[in-house]
Amino acid sequence: MSGQRADASLLAGELRVVLGQLLRRLREQTEGSDLTRSQSSVLSRLEREGSATATALARAEGVRQQSMAKIIHALQDAGLVSGSPDPNDGRKSLLSLTETAREQFRTGRRAKEDWLTNAIETSLSAEEIGQLSSSTELLRRLAQSL
Structure with missing residues (x-):
């Protein structure tokens, strides 16, 4: 495997694990269902x-x-x-x-975003927040790729 291919493969594995962990933490922020x-x-x-x-x-x-x-x-x-x-x-x-379901979606999103905002503010430096901000477009492109 070429160096670039091996690097991409390692990165893919790391992203899968880290994003999975982040998704689990976000799911924890909403009340049990x-x-x-x-x-x-x-x-x-x-x-x-x-x-x-x-x-x-x-x-x-x-x-x-x-x-x-x-x-x-x-x-x-x-x-x-x-x-x-x-x-x-x-x-x-x-x-x-129903409106009940819509309200549950709104409440759940707010709880997740509140947790994530707090985690970003308390765990990352200003420079790291900038790096994370820059990476969101790259993650979006990955999510939308075929």
């Missing part, structure tokens, strides 16, 4: 992409429609998702986040 990963993933997708049918969600999440039906039922029982008739096909239902 009884939601499964699948349920959380569906809520995040609805927040990012807007209303969707159960069929579209199942396809996007890579699960069977029966599995998605169970996920949706649990989210509806928790008051986090509601359905309304699809204007394009009245036989289908469009699923959307």
